[in-house]
Amino acid sequence: MNYWLIKSEASCYGIDDLKKDKKTSWEGVRNYQARNFMTQGMKVGDKILFYHSIGSDKTPAGVYGVARVARGAHADETQFDRKDEHYDPKAIKPKASNTGKVIWQCVDVAFVSKWKHPVTLAEIRLDPALSGMPLLAPGQRLSIMPVSEKHFNHILNLSQS
Numbered sequence: 001m002n003y004w005l006i007k008s009e010a011s012c013y014g015i016d017d018l019k020k021d022k023k024t025s026w027e028g029v030r031n032y033q034a035r036n037f038m039t040q041g042m043k044v045g046d047k048i049l050f051y052h053s054i055g056s057d058k059t060p061a062g063v064y065g066v067a068r069v070a071r072g073a074h075a076d077e078t079q080f081d082r083k084d085e086h087y088d089p090k091a092i093k094p095k096a097s098n099t100g101k102v103i104w105q106c107v108d109v110a111f112v113s114k115w116k117h118p119v120t121l122a123e124i125r126l127d128p129a130l131s132g133m134p135l136l137a138p139g140q141r142l143s144i145m146p147v148s149e150k151h152f153n154h155i156l157n158l159s160q161s
Contacts, residue, residue: 071108
């Protein structure tokens with residue numbers, strides 16, 4: 001099993017949205033390294049820390065709950081939709097008559113739990129047990145990143161204290 005952290009702005013798609021929807025395709029990722037994590041690393045059943053990257057004055061940035069990978073990599077349909085902000089004109093939707101050109105992939109994520117109290121970015125930064133976590137690397141802006149089992153479990157424990 002692998003462990004991951006996915007980032008989203010709460011105002012765009014937060015843990016409450018996932019709780020309501022129960023499952024969603026993690027579409028719109030337009031970074032090749034993050035895409036590669038989805039296609040080459042994420043497997044059904046992997047556990048995910050759900051992180052709100054931009055908080056309001058009432059909701060600080062941090063981990064708000066847990067999700068899991070519910071479906072492996074598949075074509076991100078937003079790349080083919082001219083009306084979608086994630087449209088990619090280089091992508092060609094596969095049809096019976098052609099193989100198309102799928103550039104962007106996504107996985108489906110399913111809701112597991114929302115925590116009563118998030119583990120904030122400030123707490124994560126101050127905790128020596130979480131040093132070396134990719135989230136804390138300078139300039140880290142990926143929306144999907146691997147997390148060690150040790151870091152995953154430590155954050156899970158912090159959420160329960």
